[in-house]
Amino acid sequence: MNGLELLVLGRTLMKLGGVALPALGSETLPASVRSVLIDIAQHPDSSVGEIAARTGFPQSHVSASIARLQDNGNVVTAPDPRDRRRTLVRTNPEQRGGLLVISGPPIDDALLQAIDDPRALPEVQAALETLQRHLVPPRDAATPTG
Template identity: 35%
Template sequence: MNLGELHRLGRHLEDLASEAMREGAPSKLNRAQRAIQSDIRENPDTSVGEIAARTGFSQGYVSTAIADLREMGRLETRRDPSEGRRTLVRLTEATTSRIEELRRRMSVEELLTDLQPDIEPDRIPHIVEVLKDLDQRLTERALNKPSSGRKHP
């Protein structure tokens, strides 16, 4: 597998997950907004700077995305009580509930069986296990890596 194939695989996986999760409810989010919303979901009551460090987007880009997501009713912000200049961000209850409902709808195994019927059923558990292992390794790497300084998507 070369880097182009890896990139294509990543996009295919993201598209499969997005398609399954928004079934009946089209998403208005672009990939970067989804990445930022996902980071906030995993790290509630987090600051713009922390989100930027974890995602690699610039603070200005993260601030703009947060303003857009807040306007859509997906996020809420509040001042950090211990540091009045910092703004903390979290998903609204409605957004959290909606995401949880969408995630409960279908397992990855069901998704692969439904959308990729040409995969042999006995191979699906192995594929899912490899994906889980890769996710864990890449997540650990991302948490231990300083920001790449990437400006925007």
């Protein structure tokens, strides 16, 4: 595999991930913004830096996503009581209903649509799990200390 093939594979995987993410209501948020919202739901009272570390998005993208989600009423922010310079983000408690299924369904359906032979699904799943294990830090380990 060369660099171009890796980029094409990465783009394909991003599209599959976007398809597999829950819609989170009638609004149409880009997959990257939905990813930030899902992280916030899974890790309430996180700072922008912590969210950026877990999602792999730049802090500027996380901040812009939070602003958009806040405008939509999806999230609320508050100063960190331990460090007033930091802002903590959590889902809006008044909109929790749409976030109950935040992790979404398994990606099997999206993968089945993308592969030629359904019998290859276990092999593809195993390959993706291997890539994740070797290339993506565990979500909790990505949280910065300090």
